[in-house]
Amino acid sequence: MAAKYMDLAKSLREQILEHTGHGIYKLPSENELCRKYGFSRQTVRQALRLLEEEGLIEKRQGSGSFATGLASGSNEIAIVVSEEEEYIYPSLIADMKSALGHRGYSVRLFSHHGQVALERRILTELLRRPIRGILMEGCKTALPNPNLDLYGRLREQGISVLFLHGGYPADSKCCHVKSDDYYGGYLLGKHFLQNNHKNIAGIFKLDDLQGLERYRGLSAALRDFAVELPDERILWYTQMELTALERKSDTLFLTAFLHRQLKDCSAVVCHNDEIAYWLVRELKYAGIQVPANLSVAGFDNSYLCEISPVRLTTLSHRNHEMGNAAVQCLLRMIQGVPAASLELPWRLVRRESDAPC
Secondary structure, eight states, X not given: OOOHHHHHHHHHHHHHHHHTTSSOOBOOOHHHHHHHHOOOHHHHHHHHHHHHHTTXXXXXXXXXXXXXXXXXXXXXXXXXXXXXXXXXXXXXXHHHHHHHHHTTOEEEEEEOTTOHHHHHHHHHHHHTSOEEEEEEEOSSTTSOOXXXXXXXXXXXXXXEEEEESOOOTTXXXXXXXXXXXXXXXXXXXXXXXXXTOOSEEEEEETTSHHHHHHHHHHHHHHHHTTOOOOGGGEEEEOHHHHHHHHHHOOOHHHHHHHHHTSTTOSEEEESSHHHHXXXXXXXXXXXXXXXXXXXXXXXXXXXXXXXXXXXXXXXXXXXXHHHHHHHHHHHHHHHTOOOOOEEEOOEEEOOTTOOOO
């Protein structure tokens, strides 16, 4: 015969699971549980202690016991990014895995490599898995996406989806944690303008919203300072060119740009540190000195800033900010708590790749 506290724990466990996804569930107080079930305070405390050990509840001093959002079965979170081992992703994934692990969740990693068809295969697999939530980096977010139906089916199954770096504009239920990329583009443009640069160029990713927003920010800064931004000073690249750059070191789109369109420029805003790193290398091969002949800046404050031939000026967030913010937002969604999209501010980190004109 089961102990009384185990019977009570079973009853409370069922109530917690019933409320999962429908808002923070606060359990009745110890006194209320004693009156409702006719058990002693010691029995009630043993039951609550068991649920706490299982990770199903947490006790808050002076407030009571609350459901954590964990379930008694699978508590797996899927993390889906463009690449697992490239650029900023290893540190971002490590931050999210650490934050989820401390809260009792396990993690399964997927990479869509910027391919919409692969994104669909991953989402189809996730529909068959007993997962609790998804941290999802969208694929070619500036383009129409044929996979929105699968995101709808995931939500119908009670699976929370939080987008990293921005979601799909056509998805009205999309919730995201991203950088304030418009402000980032504006900040770098303003920085160069205040250092007397007038002929400023930009390199941005055409098929991701990040690229469009960073371009909009740069162009707005130049507009506000009454400085022109001719179309020929903007290089747009796509996932295809990025993949060739990462896998084959194919820099053709960058070398063509620097020889044809950067000749009269004194500064260039790059989509991120990865593009800035490769551009600085190509400039060095071409005998163009950074920053004496051309100032360069990027986004993300990645490890590439330090190993670049010239240390890169860049924009940065606080350490671990993106990963921790994303996990906190997703767990609120899993608990059923209203969660708003979040844009993280940038700050300028100046190094040797830019100088006054």
